[in-house]
Amino acid sequence: MISSNPFGLEFHHFGLAVRKPQKAIHFLRDLDYQIGPETYDELQNVNLRMGEHSSMPDIELIYPTDSPGPLDEWLTDYAQIIYHLCYVSENVEQTIDKLRQEHRIITISPPKPAILFNFQNVSFYQIHGFGLVEILECTA
Numbered sequence: 001m002i003s004s005n006p007f008g009l010e011f012h013h014f015g016l017a018v019r020k021p022q023k024a025i026h027f028l029r030d031l032d033y034q035i036g037p038e039t040y041d042e043l044q045n046v047n048l049r050m051g052e053h054s055s056m057p058d059i060e061l062i063y064p065t066d067s068p069g070p071l072d073e074w075l076t077d078y079a080q081i082i083y084h085l086c087y088v089s090e091n092v093e094q095t096i097d098k099l100r101q102e103h104r105i106i107t108i109s110p111p112k113p114a115i116l117f118n119f120q121n122v123s124f125y126q127i128h129g130f131g132l133v134e135i136l137e138c139t140a
Helices: 022-030 092-102
Strands: 010-018 039-041 046-052 058-063 080-089 105-114 120-127 131-137
Touching: 010 022, 010 131, 022 046, 022 058, 080 092, 092 105, 092 120, 092 131, 105 131
Parallel strands: 010 058, 080 131
Antiparallel strands: 010 080, 039 046, 046 058, 105 120, 120 131
16 A cells, blocks of 8 residues: 555545445445445444445444444434444554644543454544544554
């Protein structure tokens, strides 16, 4: 991966939080997305399905489990919302150091293995004036 920005980030996918996934899956399939199987991520306490397309951005569907979780507040007022943008970094620590030089960011969730991404580490950050960003660590 070769990044053209100073932070070493490359776009990976949109994260779409939904209360129930059926209508979103139907719409994405109508757009010729291939929808992966449901995956429960116990470390994140969410259900996930990845939508992949040959020419459009990937979309991760994130939806609640039966127990309280991180989406509860986000989905209080909306049945669906773009929840986060995900970027890939080969060196998350270096990326975060560089981001902190230019932007105010808050660590929401430190790196932890993500089952949907073959147990590669993901972490979440709130970037002031931008929103929630997931960083997927993808070593070369």
